[in-house]
Amino acid sequence: MSDKRTIAVTVNGTRYEETVPVRVTLADFIRHQLGLTGTHLGCEHGVCGACTILLDGLSARSCLMLAVQADGHDILTVEGIAPNAETLHPLQEAFRDNHGLQCGFCTPGILTTLIEFLRDNPDPTEEEVRIGISGNLCRCTGYQNIVIAALDAAKRLRTPDARPAAENGTTQR
Amino acid sequence: MKPPPFSYHDPRTTDDTVGLLASLENAKLLAGGQSLMPMLNMRYVLPDHVIDLNRVEGLSYIREKNGAVEIGAMTRQRDIEFSDLIRARHPLMHEAIRQVGHRQTRNRGTLGGSLCHLDPSAELVTCAAALDAKVAVAGKNGPRSIDFAAFPVAYMTPAIELDELVTGATFPYWPAGHGYAFVEFSRRHGDFAIVSTAVLIEEDRNGKVTRASVTLGGMGPAPVRASEVERALVGEAIEEKRLREICETLRQVEAVDDIHAPASYRQQLATVLPRRALIKAHERIVQGRKQ
Numbered sequence: 090m091s092d093k094r095t096i097a098v099t100v101n102g103t104r105y106e107e108t109v110p111v112r113v114t115l116a117d118f119i120r121h122q123l124g125l126t127g128t129h130l131g132c133e134h135g136v137c138g139a140c141t142i143l144l145d146g147l148s149a150r151s152c153l154m155l156a157v158q159a160d161g162h163d164i165l166t167v168e169g170i171a172p173n174a175e176t177l178h179p180l181q182e183a184f185r186d187n188h189g190l191q192c193g194f195c196t197p198g199i200l201t202t203l204i205e206f207l208r209d210n211p212d213p214t215e216e217e218v219r220i221g222i223s224g225n226l227c228r229c230t231g232y233q234n235i236v237i238a239a240l241d242a243a244k245r246l247r248t249p250d251a252r253p254a255a256e257n258g259t260t261q262r
Numbered sequence: 263m264k265p266p267p268f269s270y271h272d273p274r275t276t277d278d279t280v281g282l283l284a285s286l287e288n289a290k291l292l293a294g295g296q297s298l299m300p301m302l303n304m305r306y307v308l309p310d311h312v313i314d315l316n317r318v319e320g321l322s323y324i325r326e327k328n329g330a331v332e333i334g335a336m337t338r339q340r341d342i343e344f345s346d347l348i349r350a351r352h353p354l355m356h357e358a359i360r361q362v363g364h365r366q367t368r369n370r371g372t373l374g375g376s377l378c379h380l381d382p383s384a385e386l387v388t389c390a391a392a393l394d395a396k397v398a399v400a401g402k403n404g405p406r407s408i409d410f411a412a413f414p415v416a417y418m419t420p421a422i423e424l425d426e427l428v429t430g431a432t433f434p435y436w437p438a439g440h441g442y443a444f445v446e447f448s449r450r451h452g453d454f455a456i457v458s459t460a461v462l463i464e465e466d467r468n469g470k471v472t473r474a475s476v477t478l479g480g481m482g483p484a485p486v487r488a489s490e491v492e493r494a495l496v497g498e499a500i501e502e503k504r505l506r507e508i509c510e511t512l513r514q515v516e517a518v519d520d521i522h523a524p525a526s527y528r529q530q531l532a533t534v535l536p537r538r539a540l541i542k543a544h545e546r547i548v549q550g551r552k553q
Binding site: 094111117133134135138141144147148149150152153154155158202206220221223224 | 363
């Protein structure tokens with residue numbers, strides 16, 4: 090019975106080699122073992138979307154993966170969205186400027202979800218944005234300002250030079 | 263640490279997986295994890311062994327063969343959603359898959375996981391029934407194929423043995439120009455449907471139905487093929503008043519009561535959704551002929 094395994098993962102561009110119990114979820118691994126507490130856990134059974142990360146550029150609920158399954162993969166968490174410690178990503182700026190968050194608990198999952206969504210669909214309609222974030226629950230905003238912020242971010246990202254070079258996204262669509 | 267303790271196995275081949283299934287007691291197969299992982303986190307399941315299929319080679323494909331599309335068990339729902347082959351050959355499945363969960367869950371969720379979990383209102387399960395799919399299974403006695411009609415044996419229980427795994431499914435396609443529609447009723451986008459329907463029709467030049475497939479999901483433990491309605495539709499033109507009469511018989515389909523809706527509500531939906539879907543399918547045939 091092998092209860093632990095050593096895995097190698099790249100998170101926000103940094104490579105980690107860690108030994109982890111096989112039953113630990115990716116979300117708990119990211120938070121407790123790597124100390125990246127920006128990834129939030131709401132429901133822990135795949136409903137709320139707060140723990141959304143990008144796995145090889147595709148959004149996934151980190152509470153619904155085992156850490157051992159991430160071995161050899163590339164992960165982006167909310168901490169890796171901004172190009173550096175001083176500058177926000179245009180998506181984050183749009184959320185700040187449009188009051189796209191109140192308590193902020195759901196925000197990491199909404200931002201990671203929208204990074205993928207806006208990469209795949211740079212000029213979405215309001216309806217498409219609403220469907221795009223339908224897997225993320227927010228109990229404060231009533232979603233209105235999140236939708237406004239997402240549409241504003243899309244506009245900013247379509248403007249040349251607004252998109253940071255460090256954008257993490259390895260897959261098509 | 264939420265899931266209960268288990269041993270973790272990540273085989274690379276189907277043969278190795280079959281070997282593990284045959285030798286291990288109380289083992290669970292982990293596909294996309296969108297149902298098993300919540301059940302592990304909430305400790306609804308307590309397996310001694312988890313066999314992860316994500317590194318098994320050769321289980322992820324979408325290919326055309328002999329008038330059908332074959333889909334591997336570990337093909338992600340996302341890959342079905344964006345497949346040009348599916349869009350061309352199985353527009354019904356293309357329409358249905360967009361109503362499966364959310365982007366984040368479709369990126370991980372798989373065809374095989376959905377078919378084996380066999381949630382009564384899962385869209386892919388309803389599609390498999392509508393399209394007369396065949397499920398490919400591997401086990402220590404070799405491969406076999408199961409008609410989808412015989413695949414559900416009880417609530418959330420597929421007709422596979424404990425030492426078998428689903429490796430894929432074959433979906434025969436309908437001729438180009440057929441009508442199709444997948445219509446479901448749920449309270450929010452991405453929720454499981456309370457009732458869903460998958461409809462396929464072919465019409466002759468005079469607009470008379472020559473072949474029909476009508477399936478209801480969410481009524482009971484398994485999808486229901488409305489074979490009497492399918493027969494009644496042949497020779498008819500798709501027209502609202504006549505459809506009301508034909509679909510009224512679906513009120514007799516047995517339905518479950520649960521926290522989402524009483525049986526009578528499901529039966530009401532069973533008379534309404536197929537009618538809407540049939541009209542949509544017919545309109546698509548008409549539109550296709552204009553082009």
